[in-house]
Amino acid sequence: MLPPASFLHEREKIEQRWPAAIRFIEERCLNEFFAEDMADVGIALQGGGYNTLIRALQKLGLANVHGDSKIPLYVMNVAYPLVDAEFERFCRGKRAVLVVEEGQPNFVEQNVANILRQLDIDTKLHGKDVLPLAGDYNTATVLAGVRAFLERYGFVEPQAQPERRQRPIGIPVIAVPAAPPAAPAPAMRQPALAFADGDLEDDAQDDGDGNRIPVGSPVGSIMAYQQGWLAAADDLPPLSETVHPRPPGLCTGCPERPIFTAIKLIERELGAHHISADIGCHLFSILPPFNLGSTTMGYGLGSASSAAFTVAPGSAPAAKRAISIMGDGGFWHNGLTSGIANAVFNRSDNLTVIVDNNYSSATGGQDIPSSRALNPTRSTGHEIERAVKGVGVDWVRTIKRTYDLKAMMATLREALTTPEQGPKVLIAQSECMLNRQRREKKQVRQALADGQRVVRERFGVDPDTCTGDHSCIRLSGCPSLSIRDNPDPLRTDPVAMVIDSCVGCGNCGEVAHAAVLCPSFYRAQIVSNPTRWDRLLQRVRTAVIGWLQRGDARRRARYAF
The missing domain is CATH 3.30.70.20 (Alpha-Beta Plaits)
Structure with a gap:
């Protein structure tokens, strides 16, 4: 649609469809208000962050496990378009409102600021001034921002910063007289606790109930050990710095795992290659333990993104062919034309590995043209190999079982070292293990x-x-x-x-x-x-x-x- 006809559609959107959407949101109460009149400050957030915010308020003692909040909340289950009347209702009479919005730019916060200005509401607006500009808004992050906001308006006591002084753990030692007296030796003192700074604990300490416990007793030694441990714990680094995060990865038994294993083993022989990744389950190859993937452009663009590495045959760079990874879903989405046909047209000498697991697995296992399943409403069973050869690829190899690691390595080695020029396509076939388990577990349970x-x-x-x-x-x-x-x-x-x-x-x-x-x-x-x-x-x-x-x-x- 070109101007001036497009202007008519734009006017229709603003004058008819937009007001209709606002009425639909208001009449069906799609956005929610909680504890609206409980305080003179409030928090506005998108619906996806509700559970995280409630957990943060629980940590502050301002919400319970049932989600009942002591701070007014406006939950935007519909974040676009914003409803001016609902924001006026929520912000009117409040000293301040915090907008919890993940991501950057802060579109919601800017829009809310415009709404408040046009309605002449003097409510103070906070958002990215107390919350991070970017990154994951997990519970710890939201808790820190909400605490800073509520401390500013007196709803939470300022958090005291404890003195970070590490106290060494006590070691029991025996105190003995300097010289043995001539008279019968007096009873030996109870063991005291000596610390590295030279201080000695008193001969007794309190168990918390007013009872004195000798330091040298087993209970006293345990208490001193615990006190020293707690004091030392204040100097420990944050948990995020000591516990390694577990990266997401492929499912147990995923047929794509041996493909990347074979690539890593081949790179040990032939050296590192440029690898163009693609959107899908196989994108997990960029994470440990594989760490394979130099570029990622979009769904089905694995082969197209390596087009820049098409070099003249026989040149020095041609000795290191680029490897493109593409799923069967991305192949049928646009990889056949933008990737494979483009490689044929430009006489690329690179390798494209098409992961054929029978489904569009990353989005839930939907059928695609190359699926083997019989679908009464869709046309399936169209082989990727025939489609690839149909657009002009001569060097095509199909591995029927990706778990055969030796066959995978041999085929990859051939593709990367053959003197034959032109685009090369390796089709690696094995059914998605997640979908296979969903099907077979029912059959096994019935058989048992x-x-x-x-x-x-x-x-x-x-x-x-x-x-x-x-x-x-x-x-x-x-x-x-x-x-x-x-x-x-x-x-x-x-x-x-x-x-x-x-x-x-x-x-x-x-x-x-x-x-x-x-x-x-x-x-x-x-x-x-x-x-x-x-x-x-x-x-x-x-x-x-x-x-x-x-x-x-x-x-x-x-x-x-």
Whole structure:
């Protein structure tokens, strides 16, 4: 729509649709008022921050667990458009109002300031002057800003800043006379507590109820230890500086994990490459433990963002082909044209890895043109490989199982070193584990209820064999992998372990074998509702393994001291 016709639509928006939206918000009470007349200050916020603000007010003693607040709240469940009449109702008669608005610029705060000015309301407005200009508004951040606001208007006592002096923890010592007297030795004094600064505690201290406790007694020593600990705790750094944040990551058993593991292992051989990331689950590759991804532009633009790295064939930069990551959802969104067709047209020599997990997984598992599922209302089953070849790509490889780490590495190595010129596309296929688990868990539960035989696979780590290298963790980052104390008293390095959330994808074992040929991983089959053959086979296995173990124990006993 071009001017002047667009001006007519703009007038319609301002004169008809905007007032209709305001009436809709007011008539249905979409925005909420809480404790409106409880105080002469108030807090206006967007609906998404309500729970965080209530928690902050609870910490200040101004709200309870049911959300009842002692401070008036105006919750904008509809942040656009703002309703002038509701702001006039909330701000009229109040000394000050705090606007809690995450992000920058502070559009809501500026709009509210304009509303108050036009209505000639002299309520003082606060916002980014007590809250951070940018960043996450978590409970601690909101608590600090709300406290500063309420302290200014006398609703909260100013927080006293304790003297940050570390008190050393007391060490019990025995006080003895300088020289032994000739007369019978008097009873020895009770132990006193000596501190590094040379001060001695009194011979007794108070237990809090008025009772004197000798310092040298066990109770006195414990109390002195606790007091020293509490004093020292004041000098500890903030929790955010001592506890490492856990970054978000891929789900347990995600088929995309071995793709990035293979890229990291290939980069060990061929050196670092420029990697263009894309929007989707695979964007977690930019975080530990993979740390892969140099640029991110937008959904389906992984291949397009590497277009600037198209260089002349045979030149020195051409030896390091750029790698683009793209999901199947982004591919059908616009990657086929803006990425693949553009690479063909410009004769790119880079590699594009298309992660084909059957769904648009990052947005909830919706079907897409390449989904394998039968959809009665959508056309599915369109192969990505046919679409890629249809726009002119000659070098196309498809990996049917991404968990085959050796095949992934071999194909990546070929794509990055082949002398063949032109765009290269690697399609890595495996079903999204989250959607697969949603489907299979229902089937397993039904089969167990019907008494059918069900076999589930789990992986584990033999603690006696694990060397503590932890390549399985460093190269996969699977949430099911953790560490525990080494059972061998002569070894101090913790060993790896697999926790119960394991889904049996086998990536950890593949990674360990590819990295260090680790023999500590084993695969176990859990058989529910076993048949007679399963029970007989288990008894035979147990007998054979027991016989071998007893023979091994006898051989080792001959050499024991």
